[in-house]
Amino acid sequence: MARKYLIETFGCQMNVHDSERMAGLLEQAGYEATDEAADADVLVINTCSVRERAEEKLYTRLGELRQMAADTGRDPVVAVAGCVAQQEGGSLLARSPGVADVIVGTQAMRRLPMLVERAAGERRPLIDLDPYEDVTWPLGVTRRSDPVKAYVTIIEGCNEFCSFCVVPYTRGHERMRPKADILAEAREAAESGRVEVQLLGQIVNHYEAPDDPSCDFTGLLEAVHEIPGIERIRFASPHPRHFSSGFLAAMQRLPKVCRHLHLPVQSGSTRVLGGMRRRYTRESYLELVGRIRASLPDVALSTDMIVGFPGETDRDFEETLSLAEAVRFHSMFSFKYSPRPNTLADKRLADDVDEAEKTRRIVALQAAQRGIQSELNEGLIGREVEVLVDAASRRRDTEVSGRTGQNVVVNLPGPADWMGRMVRVRIQRAGPHSVWGTVPLDKASVGA
Numbered sequence: 001m002a003r004k005y006l007i008e009t010f011g012c013q014m015n016v017h018d019s020e021r022m023a024g025l026l027e028q029a030g031y032e033a034t035d036e037a038a039d040a041d042v043l044v045i046n047t048c049s050v051r052e053r054a055e056e057k058l059y060t061r062l063g064e065l066r067q068m069a070a071d072t073g074r075d076p077v078v079a080v081a082g083c084v085a086q087q088e089g090g091s092l093l094a095r096s097p098g099v100a101d102v103i104v105g106t107q108a109m110r111r112l113p114m115l116v117e118r119a120a121g122e123r124r125p126l127i128d129l130d131p132y133e134d135v136t137w138p139l140g141v142t143r144r145s146d147p148v149k150a151y152v153t154i155i156e157g158c159n160e161f162c163s164f165c166v167v168p169y170t171r172g173h174e175r176m177r178p179k180a181d182i183l184a185e186a187r188e189a190a191e192s193g194r195v196e197v198q199l200l201g202q203i204v205n206h207y208e209a210p211d212d213p214s215c216d217f218t219g220l221l222e223a224v225h226e227i228p229g230i231e232r233i234r235f236a237s238p239h240p241r242h243f244s245s246g247f248l249a250a251m252q253r254l255p256k257v258c259r260h261l262h263l264p265v266q267s268g269s270t271r272v273l274g275g276m277r278r279r280y281t282r283e284s285y286l287e288l289v290g291r292i293r294a295s296l297p298d299v300a301l302s303t304d305m306i307v308g309f310p311g312e313t314d315r316d317f318e319e320t321l322s323l324a325e326a327v328r329f330h331s332m333f334s335f336k337y338s339p340r341p342n343t344l345a346d347k348r349l350a351d352d353v354d355e356a357e358k359t360r361r362i363v364a365l366q367a368a369q370r371g372i373q374s375e376l377n378e379g380l381i382g383r384e385v386e387v388l389v390d391a392a393s394r395r396r397d398t399e400v401s402g403r404t405g406q407n408v409v410v411n412l413p414g415p416a417d418w419m420g421r422m423v424r425v426r427i428q429r430a431g432p433h434s435v436w437g438t439v440p441l442d443k444a445s446v447g448a
């Protein structure tokens with residue numbers, strides 16, 4: 001009987017995609033997927049350390065696995081992968097003794113099958129945090145979890161060293177993937193029926209092809225745009241510091257590129273942005289937003305915000321609120337600051353905004369943002385929008401959902417076999433996080 005594996009993933013799209021890659025590697029080595037931890041011979045926890053709470057989830061999960069082993073006698077090989085593995089290394093074993101068998105760093109995941117085999121044989125923990133410079137990836141190995149969308153990595157690591165961010169320490173320095181490798185993977189995704197490609201990197205608009213000196217991110221978008229079968233292209237995330245006019249012009253003329261930009265701002269205060277080492281100001285960010293909207297009037301913007309960064313005053317926070325109200329983001333990921341190991345902010349700045357005040361600020365920011373999202377979504381009522389159906393309801397087999405080009409989630413009645421199709425939907429109802437609509441009777445066959 002084939003041995004089974006389960007991968008549990010915490011964190012960002014990059015981690016979701018790393019899990020797809022690790023799943024493919026394990027399947028190549030003869031393992032089969034299972035959804036049950038109790039059935040798994042190998043259990044991989046792909047971790048995130050970008051926030052303290054995400055990191056705590058790992059230790060909670062390791063405690064549950066220890067309990068499972070005590071209750072049922074099931075004792076799978078447990079591999080901890082991802083950013084916490086890279087950051088904590090051997091000290092993770094000391095904090096949770098007797099549970100993890102393999103600690104595999106972010107650049108060492110290609111060696112996962114070999115590590116779990118050895119750990120199973122030797123029954124002693126193995127740690128592999130070695131860097132791996134080669135960012136090519138063999139075709140056909142990734143086991144994609146989404147039938148509609150394909151993640152394609154274009155850049156690994158980051159050189160920006162924002163003072164709060166752990167990524168340059170956990171994912172290493174910036175490495176560009178060859179254009180030929182990216183295009184081959186995008187073509188393969190299209191041939192396997194995926195209609196949307198999401199290009200991933202910490203700063204996608206920094207891309208320069210190592211195998212084609214004339215190709216920057218704009219050139220890459222143009223090349224992906226040529227691939228038959230791909231109907232939508234998304235990317236995450238561009239950095240506000242690296243916007244070229246050529247890139248905006250390309251977004252204007254390439255219809256497959258979705259009218260959505262995730263543009264992390266992190267704070268509305270120039271003083272706080274300086275402490276964060278973001279290398280732009282409130283004013284230059286707002287100027288960029290103006291430039292983007294002049295080129296792409298229908299673009300939706302989303303962002304990331306941190307509240308309670310060291311030294312953030314009431315006035316700084318008011319500037320964050322006023323920036324959110326000025327830009328009117330379609331969505332926002334907002335977090336309370338927590339110091340992350342090794343970062344400049346952790347080493348040099350006191351975490352001096354107390355927890356209650358951080359909570360007050362995040363509650364105020366999220367309430368303001370909910371109001372903005374509700375208003376923007378209510379503006380869609382009565383309009384027809386084009387939706388790529390990407391999910392079927394688990395509870396009712398007559399409901400599906402999808403996203404507009406602007407990344408608004410749309411719920412609608414429809415059969416599960418609409419997955420992967422474009423449908424035109426008339427919006428009837430709106431909430432802060434999604435909208436509801438129906439396909440007009442005369443359009444029911446659109447996209448078929």
Ligand code: SF4
Nearest residue numbers: 158160161162165167
């Ligand atoms: S740009 Fe800044 S926030 Fe983004 S991954 Fe790099 S260091 Fe982290």
